[in-house]
Amino acid sequence: MTRTIQQLRTDARLIFDAGIASVDPVAAVQKTVTRQGDFLSVAGEVYDLRQYAHVYVIGAGKAGATMAQGLENVLQDRLTAGAVTVKYDHVAPVTTVTLHEAGHPIPDAAGVRGAEAMMHFAQQAGENDLVFCLLSGGGSALSPAPSAGITLEEKQQFTSLLLACGASIDEINTLRKHLSRLKGGQLARLVAPARLITLVLSDVVGDRLDVIASGPTVPDASTFTDCREIVARYRLMDQLPPSIRSHLQRGCAGQLPETPKAGEPMFDRCQTVLIGSNRIALQAAAQQARDLGYPPLVLSSSIQGEAREIARVHAAMAHEIRQSGLPMSPPVCVLAGGETTVTLLGQGKGGRNQEFALAAAMDIDGLEGVVILSGGTDGTDGPTDAAGAVADGATARRAQALGLNPEEVIQRSDSYSFFNALDDLLFTGPTGTNVMDIYILLVG
Ligand SMILES: Nc1ncnc2c1ncn2[C@@H]1O[C@H](COP(=O)(O)OP(=O)(O)O)[C@@H](O)[C@H]1O
Ligand SMILES: O=C(O)[C@@H](CO)OP(=O)(O)O
Numbered sequence: 188m189t190r191t192i193q194q195l196r197t198d199a200r201l202i203f204d205a206g207i208a209s210v211d212p213v214a215a216v217q218k219t220v221t222r223q224g225d226f227l228s229v230a231g232e233v234y235d236l237r238q239y240a241h242v243y244v245i246g247a248g249k250a251g252a253t254m255a256q257g258l259e260n261v262l263q264d265r266l267t268a269g270a271v272t273v274k275y276d277h278v279a280p281v282t283t284v285t286l287h288e289a290g291h292p293i294p295d296a297a298g299v300r301g302a303e304a305m306m307h308f309a310q311q312a313g314e315n316d317l318v319f320c321l322l323s324g325g326g327s328a329l330s331p332a333p334s335a336g337i338t339l340e341e342k343q344q345f346t347s348l349l350l351a352c353g354a355s356i357d358e359i360n361t362l363r364k365h366l367s368r369l370k371g372g373q374l375a376r377l378v379a380p381a382r383l384i385t386l387v388l389s390d391v392v393g394d395r396l397d398v399i400a401s402g403p404t405v406p407d408a409s410t411f412t413d414c415r416e417i418v419a420r421y422r423l424m425d426q427l428p429p430s431i432r433s434h435l436q437r438g439c440a441g442q443l444p445e446t447p448k449a450g451e452p453m454f455d456r457c458q459t460v461l462i463g464s465n466r467i468a469l470q471a472a473a474q475q476a477r478d479l480g481y482p483p484l485v486l487s488s489s490i491q492g493e494a495r496e497i498a499r500v501h502a503a504m505a506h507e508i509r510q511s512g513l514p515m516s517p518p519v520c521v522l523a524g525g526e527t528t529v530t531l532l533g534q535g536k537g538g539r540n541q542e543f544a545l546a547a548a549m550d551i552d553g554l555e556g557v558v559i560l561s562g563g564t565d566g567t568d569g570p571t572d573a574a575g576a577v578a579d580g581a582t583a584r585r586a587q588a589l590g591l592n593p594e595e596v597i598q599r600s601d602s603y604s605f606f607n608a609l610d611d612l613l614f615t616g617p618t619g620t621n622v623m624d625i626y627i628l629l630v631g
């Protein structure tokens with residue numbers, strides 16, 4: 188059965204939506220944390236709620252509100268109180284937990300207040316209390332708690348410097364952990380001796396728990412020496428605020444305590460569970476593809492690299508499948524996920540997924556029965572209201588007919604305008620989740 192291009196486009200969107208739905212934070216929390224009367228089961232660990240006088244919820248991240256909503260649905264009257272910081276306008280209906288809205292990716296004073304509220308509950312919790320910590324992407328910037336002697340303004344300046352220098356999120360968070368009072372396992376130290384359960388929604392390639400939101404409740408393998416190497420690698424030393432330079436130098440000289448490491452006692456009463464990731468989303472998308480009659484081929488949930496280049500690999504696969512039926516004959520759905528990067532060439536408007544679709548459109552020009560969709564699972568791709576875009580074998584030609592030259596658009600980094608003119612932007616609205624990006628290649 189040969190599917191029309193419109194059918195392929197509809198199916199690609201259904202597959203994308205199925206991926207996002209599988210990592211809906213409310214459902215993911217309620218699937219991970221279940222309750223039978225006084226007994227909680229968390230990923231197989233059983234907790235008798237009668238042993239705990241209070242149950243607190245703390246956390247930070249773009250999905251914090253929906254995760255808190257899920258936990259309130261489970262804990263109901265057993266939840267004592269809580270404080271969770273979310274990005275502005277990323278709220279959800281909660282009754283007991285206090286939501287703090289704050290700035291991301293640059294931390295702000297509201298974030299400081301949210302972090303202080305979190306640390307208040309962490310320190311208030313005692314031996315006979317239970318604390319849930321809800322973490323998701325954006326948690327680092329949303330929980331600023333600068334080390335002594337470092338001001339918020341200096342932390343803001345430092346964050347802008349880090350975001351612009353090309354450092355990876357692992358390198359950025361190594362530095363952030365060593366300039367904070369709660370990142371890098373230090374929040375676990377504040378929560379001890381209370382029992383701690385951390386639920387994590389991963390927006391990081393490789394799902395490393397010590398990188399996501401700077402791992403405030405897990406051991407930190409990184410050190411001040413690593414910080415010194417990163418500062419040197421990106422030639423940051425001369426641009427560091429004096430207080431930060433001095434802090435890192437004192438840390439390297441052994442004059443400051445290192446972040447908590449594996450095996451230290453504050454982690455004895457901790458459980459950490461990954462409740463959503465790009466891999467989980469891809470598996471759900473693959474199932475939807477199968478249900479729609481496209482045998483799926485999942486490449487990886489750890490895609491990194493320049494968006495334009497990764498797109499070209501997907502376009503090359505489209506040609507191969509169409510011309511030789513390799514690695515699979517049509518109909519087929521090739522799925523991948525991760526977080527690409529974009530070297531900006533111009534001052535235009537766009538995002539890494541829109542750029543991906545634009546680069547793909549150029550290489551699949553003229554191919555029949557091929558659709559490529561690239562979308563951000565958080566619903567916002569770059570500084571735009573689009574989640575991504577959709578391209579097919581006619582996209583380039585339709586654009587030319589409108590006087591749009593794809594190569595020139597790439598040079599302007601103006602993918603949003605390009606797909607807006609073609610009415611091929613992907614809109615989901617803020618999804619409340621955040622497990623990086625999903626790339627879908629459908630060959631009918
Ligand atoms: N005009 C543009 N074209 C392509 N990519 C862009 C453009 N402007 C910003 N970006 C990319 O968008 C990225 C931020 O996207 P965003 O969706 O906000 O990230 P995240 O969802 O990971 O927090 C930046 O890293 C930047 O590379
Ligand atoms: O908060 C963080 O540390 C990172 C990774 O989780 O998220 P984002 O890149 O969205 O700021």
Ligand SMILES: [Mg+2]
Binds near residue numbers: 563566568569
């Ligand atoms: Mg995004």
